[in-house]
Amino acid sequence: MKTSDLVATVGVGLLLIAFFxxxxxxxxxxxxxxALLNLFGAAIAGYSSWMIGFIPxxxxxxxxxxxxxxxxxxxxxxxxxx
Numbered sequence: 001m002k003t004s005d006l007v008a009t010v011g012v013g014l015l016l017i018a019f020f021x022x023x024x025x026x027x028x029x030x031x032x033x034x035a036l037l038n039l040f041g042a043a044i045a046g047y048s049s050w051m052i053g054f055i056p057x058x059x060x061x062x063x064x065x066x067x068x069x070x071x072x073x074x075x076x077x078x079x080x081x082x
Contacts, residue, residue: 011041011045015042017037018037035071036072038067
């Protein structure tokens with residue numbers, strides 16, 4: 001297995017864990033753990049796409065990372081105001 005395949009497997013695995021936990025209602029989409037799993041999963045998957053030069057997925061994963069960061073920021077801001 002190439003290094004890029006291993007890195008991609010870890011990243012996609014984190015994304016799938018987040019998806020399954022949320023789909024099974026074990027966590028909520030608003031929970032910080034959901035955003036963190038998405039953030040790290042997308043960042044790792046994006047890095048693996050960068051390693052193989054597949055730019056469309058680099059862009060997709062970069063957007064996914066920014067959405068996860070926005071979600072974490074929004075969650076943190078709402079908890080501070082309450």
